[in-house]
Amino acid sequence: DIVMTQSPDSLTVSLGERATINCKSSQSVLYSSNNKNYLGWYQQKPGQPPKLLIYWASTRESGVPDRFSGSGSGTDFTLTISSLQAEDVAVYYCQQYYSIPFTFGPGTKVDIK
């Protein structure tokens, strides 16, 4: 199984500041035949189901604010919130869908300082 790790476990950021979350997979999730990284990012607010933010590691889902961006390739990925807003307080998960079983990272909790 591919193991997903995230860092940090939690972070506290001032409003308007940048938040950076890292995700690492135990093996590459880059599919060479189509050059796509099979990696997604989700946001989950309390009492709500997860919401897809980013897929193929860097493609923003329709309707997601452009302050959210994804980067990375192979085994190392980053979700960046360029200017944190109050509504971004949530837990963020990465997920690989390269190989079965699809696995999620443990989550990173983002709060306002």
Place this chain on the structure above:
Amino acid sequence: EVQLLESGGDLVQPGGSLRLSCAASGFTFGSYAMSWVRQAPGKGLEWVSVISDNGGSTYYAGSVKGRFTISRDNSKNTLYLQMNSLRAEDTAVYHCARGLRGSCYSSLDYWGQGSLVTVSS
């Protein structure tokens, strides 16, 4: 508008069985892979199972393989999860979620609110 509505969650004794349903609307259900993802109370997300658009391919997490069965009825726009030999560690909110058109290997772009399964004596 895409909607996914889970039902069937309940309190069940260890060793018991339960079937969850997920009613889909607002899209061509039979064109999309569908997944189940669960979340134990206060814990993170755990992928459970995925089924292809025509039901011909199914895959499971190791923790549920041999005990859970995913299926779908495209004529009824409904996804199912049959859960047998339930254990305390299966206690969780179970979400159904939509994958990409035509592929099991995809991110999940729409999620239901979830159905709570509690396994306890």
